[in-house]
Amino acid sequence: MSIITTARDHPDKPATIMAGSGDVTTYAQLLAQAEQLARVLLTELRAGDRIAMICANEPGYLVAAWAARRAGLHFVPVNWHLTLDEAGYIVRNSDARALVASASLGDVAKAIAADDDALVLRLSIGGAIDGFVAVEEAIASAPATPLPDGPDGNPMFYSSGTTGRPKGILRALGNAPFASSTAGEELLGTIFSIDADTVLLIPAPLYHAAPMGWSQAAQGLDGTVVVMERFDPEALLAAVEKYRVTHINCVPIHLIRLLRLPEEVRNRYDLSSLRHVVHAAAPCPPDVKRAMIEWLGPVVEEFYSASEAAGFCTVTSEEWLRKPGTVGRPLSGRVRVAGEDGRLLPPGEPGLLYFEATPRFVYHNDAEKTEGFFDADGWGCNGDIGWVDEDGYLFLADRKSNMIISGGVNIYPQEVENQLINHPAVADVAVIGVPNPEYGEEVKAVVELRPEAAGSPDDAMARDLIAFCRDRLAGFKCPRSVDFVDRLPRHENGKLLKRELKARYDG
Secondary structure (H helix, E strand, O other): OOHHHHHHHOOOOEEEEEOOOOOEEEHHHHHHHHHHHHHHHOOOOOOOOEEEEEOOOOHHHHHHHHHHHHOOOEEEEOOOOOOHHHHHHHHHHOOOOEEEEEHHHHHHHHHHHHOOOOOOEEEEEOOOOOOOEEHHHHHOOOOOOOOOOOEOOEEOOEOOOOOOOOOEEEOOOOOOEOOOOOHHHHHHHHHHOOOOOOEEEEOOOOOOHHHHHHHHHHHHOOOEEEEOOOOOHHHHHHHHHHHOOOEEEEOHHHHHHHHOOOHHHHOOOOOOOOOEEEEOOOOOOHHHHHHHHHHHOOOEEEEEOOOOOOOOEEEOHHHHHHOOOEEEEEOOOOEEEEOOOOOEOOOOOOEEEEEOOOOOOEEOOOHHHHHHHEOOOOOEOOOEEEEEOOOOOEEEEEEHHHOEEEOOEEEOHHHHHHHHOOOOOEEEEEEEEEEEOOOEEEEEEEEEEOHHHOOOOHHHHHHHHHHHHHOOOOHHHOOOEEEEOOOOOEOOOOOEOHHHHHHHHHO
């Protein structure tokens, strides 16, 4: 199955629906526009080149992504929430020769283009940008007839940069033609029953690996993708009811905000069409996961992987309820757990995770980090710490870079965060290690309070939160201090940017 066959057999079927406006792109339109835009791209680029995309959630984004694949290009989604310097770094570091940008992001796009002479093609979607050619204008005279068969392009995602500058993850173009689904699309389809009856809701920005990957998988397998222009918890429920959504791909922060809706709002919408509510990208507090299962039933699932595709684990609601906290078992290859000295660790003991069958890739322009990702046997390690139980189920402790070592004892911040997020005054929380002259590091909680608790005296609230932890965790794991902030720095995929927080205290 592919968008080619769906456009031929079901030309009027919706490929993309914008949740807010209701605008529809049919499969016939998606394929024709992708073919036309691919021809435009190939006037200046050749297979294997990179094309950067700074786009909001709009129909033209998916058209551009499919066009890049049709032309055999590596397309580079750029997070438009980044600073100008950060976004410009990705465009330049990727060696992009073309830039596609949403008109709504025109100021950023113009500033980046003005500082990058390598860009030979500059295109806008959804309106005009000075110095750019509108896609609608560019494709007006391009034929929609099929291009000759060539290699299928692929995305070049950049890691979220939670531990340093983001790194471009570049994979060689495969031999499979554009007309066939990719192995990754087929895998998602098999695991989560993505097919012609699928209506997939995407509430997150399409520049992330999972939303883009799931969208292209659903369209490559004859489904319909409903894209939210921006996330709003009640609007998500309304979209599920209106479009009879069967699948949602989301992150834990979406679930947390859904659960904070008043019960009468949550009960207002018909959610009976849902078959798979799949979260990923960041740890989900167990109480949040349990509450979602109690609300929606056994349709809440999780998959664990990395942008580098190291490991791919899934867990159903039923499995998770039997083994709370697990992210499932690997679907391909094995996982092994190793200590700092490389010694394999027994079940139940946390260590660095190494995954067999990690697809080969390179970090663009960084051979040293590429080499450091793989061990001597070719197993990939993304820096996560976890353990495997006797039944082969994987549990995550934290990122190695987040681990706190206090007096020689390892403390995993995620465990502490999972408790503090349940305090009724806490809207969001990050736990970090800060310097301590005696112990090396000590535990600090940085808390974003809910609006109704924001007026509480800091000292009293800090004591209350520390006591809350001490009732639930060993004393050495509990915060020795609590700071309060208006907003915690989070990546759009839900990951806490702890590097930014730690810099405030380490400096």
